[in-house]
Amino acid sequence: MIKTEIIRVNPEAPDEGALAQAAAILRRGGLVAFPTETVYGLGAVIYNRVSVKNIFTVKGRPGDNPLIVHIYREEQIFELARETPAAAMVLARRFWPGPLTMILPKREGIPVEVSAGLPTVAIRLPSHPVARELLRLTDLPVAAPSANLSGRPSPTRGSHVITDLNGKIEMIIDAGPTGVGVESTVLDLTGLRPRILRPGGVTREMLEAVLGAGAVETPEALNDSRPLAPGMKYRHYAPQAPLRLLTGETRVIHTFLQERVDQARQAGKKIGVIGYDEDQGIPSCRTEVTFFSLGRRSNPAEGAERLFHLLRLCDQAGVDEIYAVAPPRTGVGEAVYNRLLKAAGGKVEEIK
Ligand code: AMP
Numbered sequence: 355m356i357k358t359e360i361i362r363v364n365p366e367a368p369d370e371g372a373l374a375q376a377a378a379i380l381r382r383g384g385l386v387a388f389p390t391e392t393v394y395g396l397g398a399v400i401y402n403r404v405s406v407k408n409i410f411t412v413k414g415r416p417g418d419n420p421l422i423v424h425i426y427r428e429e430q431i432f433e434l435a436r437e438t439p440a441a442a443m444v445l446a447r448r449f450w451p452g453p454l455t456m457i458l459p460k461r462e463g464i465p466v467e468v469s470a471g472l473p474t475v476a477i478r479l480p481s482h483p484v485a486r487e488l489l490r491l492t493d494l495p496v497a498a499p500s501a502n503l504s505g506r507p508s509p510t511r512g513s514h515v516i517t518d519l520n521g522k523i524e525m526i527i528d529a530g531p532t533g534v535g536v537e538s539t540v541l542d543l544t545g546l547r548p549r550i551l552r553p554g555g556v557t558r559e560m561l562e563a564v565l566g567a568g569a570v571e572t573p574e575a576l577n578d579s580r581p582l583a584p585g586m587k588y589r590h591y592a593p594q595a596p597l598r599l600l601t602g603e604t605r606v607i608h609t610f611l612q613e614r615v616d617q618a619r620q621a622g623k624k625i626g627v628i629g630y631d632e633d634q635g636i637p638s639c640r641t642e643v644t645f646f647s648l649g650r651r652s653n654p655a656e657g658a659e660r661l662f663h664l665l666r667l668c669d670q671a672g673v674d675e676i677y678a679v680a681p682p683r684t685g686v687g688e689a690v691y692n693r694l695l696k697a698a699g700g701k702v703e704e705i706k
């Protein structure tokens with residue numbers, strides 16, 4: 355156990371003094387958790403191999419899962435990448451600062467721990483004012499995976515980070531809820547065509563609006579259990595209770611859920627249902643059900659913002675089983691669907 359300093363900052367007007375202290379901790383090799391617009395990150399300066407290794411130890415992260423490097427100035431891309439294809443610069447200009455991570459061939463000098471031995475590096479320039487200011491004050495690239503214990507839902511509130519990492523790292527900066535709520539889009543730019551390895555805050559539609567229709571490869575494997583990014587092979591984002599992801603007609607799903615609830619009552623079990631406002635009343639008036647809403651089905655951004663928080667709430671509520679109604683796969687809904695699929699162990703069930 356170490357003493358973790360927890361500081362609360364206003365995301366609109368971050369306190370310079372507090373962030374300067376955080377930057378000093380990073381520069382001397384400490385670990386700091388900080389908010390980004392996607393989820394909270396657990397940062398270490400990339401050139402400090404011991405601190406980078408510490409990230410893996412603290413999170414319990416498998417050593418073959420590389421880290422995303424965070425920068426605050428676009429030009430830092432040249433310090434990290436050996437080659438920067440034209441598309442990378444176009445995308446950086448359009449989507450940075452923001453939730454897009456680009457995979458590029460890495461320069462020598464980037465410690466192998468950061469890229470987990472791969473010849474590539476993942477780079478992102480976040481838009482959250484606290485992240486940007488912290489990175490500016492640190493003035494060195496910062497490797498930062500999500501600030502959760504490996505396998506647990508990613509943290510979208512300071513309180514989630516405190517639950518997972520208090521007593522394990524030097525500092526936690528709490529600036530409230532993160533906003534986008536799902537992690538960045540990971541886009542591989544090392545092949546012939548850009549490939550989405552992980553759907554996220556920047557949607558395929560947004561990328562193709564810049565690169566041209568059909569320009570982006572979205573591998574089929576994205577939505578089954580085959581891993582693309584090394585990190586996607588693990589059971590991820592998972593609450594403690596088993597989660598089942600359901601597709602099908604709303605009416606049929608509601609009937610199915612009602613049956614499960616009745617069975618659960620007989621077995622003395624508690625069920626959690628993750629769905630949309632429209633699903634709220636069903637199955638109704640059953641105390642064994644705890645309903646968690648992803649907001650309006652018509653607005654996938656609401657579901658993205660809430661998803662990880664809801665998965666943690668399911669744990670707190672102590673449910674025995676979780677049923678999730680599959681999100682519509684448009685816009686950022688694709689990322690919500692992908693995370694639920696991983697939480698469900700790669701399986702989606704069509705209810706007929
Ligand atoms: P996290 O920061 O915990 O959300 O995880 C970062 C994600 O980016 C993981 O799925 C990694 O496997 C992926 N990633 C990081 N670096 C690379 C890379 N060089 N090539 C492919 N995927 C990467």
Ligand code: MG
Nearest residue numbers: 499500501508
């Ligand atoms: Mg993660």
